[in-house]
Amino acid sequence: MSTSSRMNFAGINNIMITPFTETEKVDYDSLCNVIDKIVSKGVHAITILGVAGEAHKLSDQERSEITVKAFETVAGRCPIIVGTSSNSTKEVVSASCFAERHGAAAVMIAPPKGLQFGPQLIEHYSEVAKSISIPIVLQDYAEVTMVDLSPQNMLDLLRSVPQIAAIKLETPPTPLRMSETRQIVNDDIAIVGGNGGVLFFDELLKGANGTMNGFAYSEALLEIWNHWNNDNQKSAEKSYFWILPLLTFEFQPKIGLAIRKEILRQRGWIKTAVLRGVSSYLNSEILSDLSNIMKNLSIEDKYDNN
Template identity: 30%
Template sequence: MSTSQVTLEGVYPILATPFTDRGEVDEESLRELVRFQLQAKVNGIALFGNASEMYTLLEREREVIAAIVTDEVKGRVPLVFGSGHTGLEGAVQLSKWAQKAGADALMVLPPYMVKPDGKRMIEYFSAIAKAVDIPIMLQDAPVASGVSIPVSTMAKLAKECENISYVKVEAPPTTVKITEVLEQSEGRLTVFGGLNGMYYYEELCRGAAGTMPACEFPDVCVEIYRRFVSGDRESARALFYQYLPFIRIGTVAGFAMSVHKEVLKEGGVIQSAYVRNPNAPIDNILRKEVLETLSGLDPHVLRWKRRTDLNG
């Protein structure tokens, strides 16, 4: 994958980090999870996002995860690494490492411990842009990070830094902000939706180039995208609305990571639904509610174990 020329569009699931029941990175489940994404014909894969529990990962674990994912993908689709940090120096170092470790593009949160003012935010993103020569996606995720990136700041950064060329808009209402970004950036910024695809269809209608949801329903997201870009909007909308209750339950505050992993475990993609503190494991009631949202639906994830068993 040519790093400097990569164009991102379509479905880029945020890869979960599978752990064993003892809380260690489960390398075999991680490989299986990557195979599951590729089988769904995703356009690319993102790692070290919020849905990867990136804030719990140790440096050595990041290295292991990056090595496994790049080995499984073998350049077939672009990889986007999250490289945001609580400070400028940390973000620059992480971004340089990510480029060397196989990232085709970076997804960068603003500093999220001490909330930056406008000047500090510009300095932070500009320093990262100068440190690497791959595309940068600004991650506007105030629900998760507590920091909102103003549209005027995004437009200024895109104008001043050639490789700041993408935004992942996760500030509700995402649809309204997507329109503002596209209008104010004068064509310099390509927009992806987030928030687990909660407004996926509407975002596409407003000009988003794709979505970056959690990773347990890639086939559904790919099919919605395929129908939409082929001009069959009505069918794309219908499929989106079929899955909307399931998508919505994957955003339950405090339990979202457990929901994603429970579904992946249910289908045999990963072996354990273990989540690291401060995420909370789900109880039997929530597990039942999650699986009920899939009643009458047929996502690949619930057939994965059967498929691999049949293939020996």
């Protein structure tokens, strides 16, 4: 059995936030609640400890505790992918082994910051692959990693490390990049979008197998996917353009994660919208704009008041 057959990466994979208390401690009660709520909506998988989970701000102990809590909460209802990225190969190996021991379906790994394609990058992923038996998701996110992998680079990396079973493609322009990568990568390799779902429909048109993002209304993404998966492109397009104003508002640079957490707070899924180490970006004007968009969409009536 190939590693890629152990998990179907298609569909909607929610990238989990990490809730904090007012004093910036991990709020484990809110963490378990938001995981339970999102899984109950029917997402196909969740990913913990990604960029949107503020993993880089967490201690090793916190990351371990979050991993344990996530698996306890999900209780087998859907696969869990664990982000294990680090600039240190040794740390990635250790975190990936820990994730596998606790039941991870796969690990998501971005290249070490600034390490461009070449023998060292191949060795980095090869060492991880040797240490685990579960698939690896390659996170292509040049804005954060400062590593710009061309589609050919990604293909060469996949050939060198067959355990890489999926690519999370987030380097813009993602629809074009999706198309170029899909044309040269074997269909056994899943390619999914990210970036808050802003270009989700366009990515589907270009060959995406789904999306991995943390948009606060995963129900809307599921609606798009279900239409698409049932060969109803027009309905998928309609659902996408209906939710697009909120997708784009939530994914604004610098304030996007704060907006996402605020929406989840308003839904009653987490207690605070606190980001660790960051003063609130959300002034009264931004909150008013958010409220207007949500009212115009009547999104609470559709998803929260039924």
